[in-house]
Amino acid sequence: MTFTDVPGFASVSEDRGETTLVVETAQLREAALYLRDERGFNFLSDIAAADYLGWNERTVAGYWGHRGGRDINLPGSWGLAKKPEPKAKRFSVSYQLLAVVSGARVAPRVRLQVWCDDGDPVPSVVSVWPTADWHEREAYDLMGIVFEGHPGLKRILMDDDWEGHPLRKDYPIGGEPVRFSGAE
């Protein structure tokens, strides 16, 4: 399947049998409508936001898999040499799409992805897939992604008066203030 004619097309990549289609953030809604109406991706499985703050900064080893498939002479196969590819922006938002046809015995999937920095608006796709409602609220609540055009964007899992977005990499762990502890 080729995706070059999707509105706002930026890049497409194939990895481990999964297709990731990156589109320009501003044209996400057009791309979503096109994929739903022209390509049959009528089912939105999930929206997952990821924070890449600090990505590529710590050194990681690139140990490669199992005995049969290992080539220890490849650079980065041992030791602490290999770093992951840098990312252009801080946040990714991934839409896992699926084409559901009753009685079919194949499940075409594609991961629609957009990138944004802190505070950049991402167009909402609630009008394309109604199920996006809560997924977008969750991404806003836990990761602070602002969805433009969402009919009721508010926190969903945390309290309404919660400060900060817990799944961000700069959110402190174990640093939550304790009320009535005497320290305040």
Place this chain on the structure above:
Amino acid sequence: MTLAARRQATIYTGTRIPSPIPTVLKVDPALRVDDDILEVNFGPNHPSTHGVLRLIVELNGERVEGVEAVIGYLHTGFEKNMEQKTWWKAITYPERIDYLSFQINELAFVLAIEKLLGVEPPPKATWMRTLLCELSRIHSHLIWLGTGALELGAISLLWYCFRERDAVLDLFELVTGVRMHTRYFQAGGLAEDIPPGFFTECRKFADMFPARVDEYEALLDRQAIWLERTKGIGLLSAEDAIALGQSGPVLRASGVDWDLRKVEPYLAYDQVDFDVPVYFNGDVYDRYKVRMDEMRESTRIVQQCLDGMPEGPWIVDDRKIVLPPRHELHTSMESLIHHFKLVTEGYRVPAGEVYVAVESARGELGCYVVSDGGSKPWRVKFRAPSFVALEATATTVAGSLVADLIAILGSLDTVMGDCDR
């Protein structure tokens, strides 16, 4: 509506999804003129909310005119926690997310790790995982049936269902040593070999169980109250179900023949013979029928797994991922080093992102994992089927009676731990 009329009630055409917010049912302003709309808080501690779910319900007499679900009371930050643990330790978490079909949750995460590592588990592990996942599905459906019937007044069914559920938990205990949250799946295979007594006990259960399902069905299907309270209630059309992202039994009760075990087979599902039950009325009763049939199909799969269980190792022989056998630690320096490295630092998983979806008892359970090549996951996100199922509340309860609200909510089969994560 009389029972006869309800039986004939066909599924609606067009869409019933509220607009502009698909998950919030707003009261028609014309009804507010009389100032007779009563706002009721249903939950968060209502016994039939299966956890802590709060529904803000607006009633016109006994009729539900407005509803909004408020969730998050059980949010415990599993995804954040998993980012702080090594891959090996993080496997412990997914089971606690959906505590009724725990093995399937564990499987989704383990399959994601294996996909990133490029590891193929041995056949024995694959078949045993299939078997345990089907037992887990039976376990989850039994609790759903017991509590769902209890909420509609059929108290005795709960005791029957929990009797069989206990037999399933006994089997889990026999294999893994614990009854729930077994943590038996490792990246690369199983944590331990299958104990010898398991097959006899499991076969006993598989032989006995189909008759028990028939027994439950006889108890309910000949009950006028049960039929009266489930038929023609909580309607959801196939188009609306797909638009709302519904999956699993809810989608199949709306007439969509869709099961991830068939459409993208994982484990040994392409080697076993089973049918996908589909019903077409999209009401509470059909969701019940789908789950009853699924329990029978799961038993069929369990029996085939027992027959076809291959011999051989239960985990891959790769010392960079898998702990060495205990006895080697006393004699082999290299094994000791591997053991030490795996326990302290953990294994490293190549960089990349994967989305693995499996058919849990509640529908599509997805696991999106990002790795930066380090020894801890960079990001883990679960596509929780309960979370998505609750999005259908506003569409399914529109215009129903407040007493039916409980039947409808029950039929969506949500687990709040799964929903709030």
